[in-house]
Amino acid sequence: MKILVTGGAGYIGSHTCVELLNAGYEVVVVDNLMNSKQEALDRVKQITGKDLLFYNVDLLDKKALSKVFLEHDISAVIHFAGLKAVGESVSLPLKYYHNNITGTLNLCEVMEEFGVDRMVFSSSATVYGHQDCVPFHEELSLQATNPYGRTKLMIEEILQDVYVSNNNWSIALLRYFNPVGAHLSGLIGEDPNGIPNNLFPYITQVAVGKLEKLSVFGGDYSTHDGTGVRDYIHVVDLANGHLKALEHVLNKTGVNAYNLGTGKGYSVLDMINSFEKTTGKTIPYQITERRPGDIAISYADPSKAKKELGWEALKGIDEICRDSWRWQSQNPNGYDTKLERQVTK
Ligand code: NAD
Ligand code: UFG
Numbered sequence: 001m002k003i004l005v006t007g008g009a010g011y012i013g014s015h016t017c018v019e020l021l022n023a024g025y026e027v028v029v030v031d032n033l034m035n036s037k038q039e040a041l042d043r044v045k046q047i048t049g050k051d052l053l054f055y056n057v058d059l060l061d062k063k064a065l066s067k068v069f070l071e072h073d074i075s076a077v078i079h080f081a082g083l084k085a086v087g088e089s090v091s092l093p094l095k096y097y098h099n100n101i102t103g104t105l106n107l108c109e110v111m112e113e114f115g116v117d118r119m120v121f122s123s124s125a126t127v128y129g130h131q132d133c134v135p136f137h138e139e140l141s142l143q144a145t146n147p148y149g150r151t152k153l154m155i156e157e158i159l160q161d162v163y164v165s166n167n168n169w170s171i172a173l174l175r176y177f178n179p180v181g182a183h184l185s186g187l188i189g190e191d192p193n194g195i196p197n198n199l200f201p202y203i204t205q206v207a208v209g210k211l212e213k214l215s216v217f218g219g220d221y222s223t224h225d226g227t228g229v230r231d232y233i234h235v236v237d238l239a240n241g242h243l244k245a246l247e248h249v250l251n252k253t254g255v256n257a258y259n260l261g262t263g264k265g266y267s268v269l270d271m272i273n274s275f276e277k278t279t280g281k282t283i284p285y286q287i288t289e290r291r292p293g294d295i296a297i298s299y300a301d302p303s304k305a306k307k308e309l310g311w312e313a314l315k316g317i318d319e320i321c322r323d324s325w326r327w328q329s330q331n332p333n334g335y336d337t338k339l340e341r342q343v344t345k
Helices: 011-022 039-048 062-071 086-091 093-113 147-165 199-207 235-251 268-279 303-309 317-330 337-344
Strands: 002-006 026-030 053-055 074-079 118-124 170-176 178-180 214-217 232-234 254-260 285-288
Touching (some): 002 011, 011 026, 011 039, 011 235, 026 062, 062 093, 074 093, 074 235, 086 093, 086 147, 093 118, 093 147, 118 147, 147 254, 178 235, 199 268, 214 268, 232 235, 232 317, 235 254, 235 303, 268 317
Parallel strands (some): 002 026, 026 053, 074 118, 118 170, 170 254, 178 232, 214 285
16 A cells, blocks of 8 residues: 655654555655755665655645656555744744645645545644643644644644545544654664754754753743653654554544643653663753743643554653664764764764
8 A cells, every 4th residue: 555655754754654664555755855865765765674765846846746646546645744943933934834834735635636535644732832731632722822833723724624625534633742762773863954943852962062062941930840841752653653543544534633642741851861861971951041932841641542543652761862862873963974974084
């Protein structure tokens, strides 16, 4: 069975391609490489010993996208492609709306044209916005606090409307909490451009000596140690959640949102401590001002995914730290192996 993976060269997409290939699916990747490298897909092939097809296609190019559907009998789409940096979305909102929303509209139109009506979509816990109580469950009212979040919320609504217009569609809206970690092989992982915005790549880049010290954004939240609490989910657990959601959309119709999180919250200091304990590396840090827009606590109620998809996260924070470090230490410059050769010369 052939699965189209948009954004398959990216961080979560590449890990999902590994699990899809291992499960026996045929994989066709569409990615314009605007935030990824083709090398990631070569490594997916190396890990699995299996082949996949790659098209360097932008979802904004509807004609090129149609050609992929013309050439392949696609059974379902896993739709990762999108821009994801919260801060950048505030300064470049039109770029975010155009890329994420128009890209998704093009994809849905082409899917309709070719009679493909099964989709797993990458949403985000960001659609919960600022809530008064944790854990976050799927029935909470939704709100977005920045343009990136609004693209996710709008796409969720667009996909709901698509289903209402045609009940043959089957769509899973997967609301990820904080994806971190890397494949056990150390061959694929997160490879952010420039200085990382997110906690985990920042920690691993401090550990490898690329960055001097971590700024902990805020030490005065109402949490057990004053630092922000999040639900860190191992990317391989997350990838497996996509396989469960895929089975679900292949077998049933409807549109459903699912939290993909562990149900446990850890603070920034908990994560630093776990990283230091499991890797033996010291992470110098200083507590600074809160980052504007951050919330104190976010973690999932993952019971709906367990009940309806038969999925739950299995990996804990020590495994997350160990696997992130393996990836970072084996690939200090991510997929940029040319840079590595220069550095080691
Ligand atoms: P990523 O940037 O590594 O992967 C996204 C991929 O999509 C990249 O390879 C990029 O080149 C591609 N892409 C973007 N726009 C495209 C377009 N118009 N046409 C073709 N390809 C395009 O990001 P990721 O961390 O793997 O995230 C995947 C999805 O999950 C995104 O939609 C993101 O918003 C969502 N998500 C991520 C997180 C997270 O913390 N990583 C959290 C919640 C949701
Ligand atoms: N943090 C630091 N220092 C840093 C980076 C982060 O202290 O250098 C803290 C943050 O303040 C927060 C925690 O670490 O308390 C996690 O921050 P991240 O930036 O790693 O993740 P966020 O929870 O802010 O955001 C992530 C994704 C968003 C997504 C959101 C909800 O980056 O795309 O989860 O799913 F919308």
